[in-house]
Amino acid sequence: MPPKVPTFAEQLAAARSTAVHLEMRDSYSVAKEDQTFPAxxxxxxxDPADRASWWRPWLTLIEDTVGRGVEIRRARIVSEPVSEYIRFEHSGTFTNIAAGEQIRWLPRRQASDIALPGNDFWLFDGKLVRFNHFTGNGESAGPTFSDDPAVARLCATAFETVWQRAVPHEKFAV
Incomplete structure (x- = not known):
């Protein structure tokens, strides 16, 4: 029997100090039951005053993780002008920040000389990489994982380079 694939929530729960996320797509397909993008x-x-209506259970997971002392950072590499989907993400990012994430944006033109992995990823504690794979139209094709130190180092270096160049959310205009 193949080993059980850990859920994202299980991986985040196992993080002890850091979880970093690099997103590099200009759009992602949204599940039919998720009506937030069409809405x-x-x-x-x-509504900034109505925290209960925000993206749950995701934000609760982030709040709990940050509450345990785990630093969560997300960097997004985006084309300019930004896509409609990126405008959608940008408009709701204040909820992620309120939950404890730190988020920055990097225009794609400023990433041309960075060695980047071929897929979006999460890196947990600088050791375990969860690659997120997508089809050409943005639908999830499932994750793969690596604990290879060279792969983790590539992802950590790429993320930190992007992070240093990227613009904090509150200063990035779409």
């Missing part, structure tokens, strides 16, 4: 396209915006 945003029709004018819906999260």
């Amino acid at each position: 945003w396209q029709n004018g819906f915006r999260y």
Whole structure:
């Protein structure tokens, strides 16, 4: 029997000090049951005063993880002008920040000389990489994992280089 693939929540729960996430796509397909992007396209915006209505259970997971002392950073490499999907992500990012994530944005033109992995990833405690794979139209194709120190080092170096160049969310205009 193949080993059980850990859920993302299980991996985040196992993190002790850091979890960093690098996103490099200009759009992601949204599951049919997730109506947040279509609602945003029709004018819906999260109410900063109504935390209970924000993206749950994701934000609860982030709040709990940060509450345990784990630093969570997310960097997004984006094309400019940004896609409609990136405008959607940007408009709701304040909820991630309120939950404890640190988020920065890097225009793709400024990433041309960075050695980047071929896929979005999460890196936990600088040791375990969870690559997120997507089809050409942005649908999830499932994760793969690596604890190879060379792969973790590549991802850590790429992330830190992006992070240093990237613009903090509050200063990045779309």
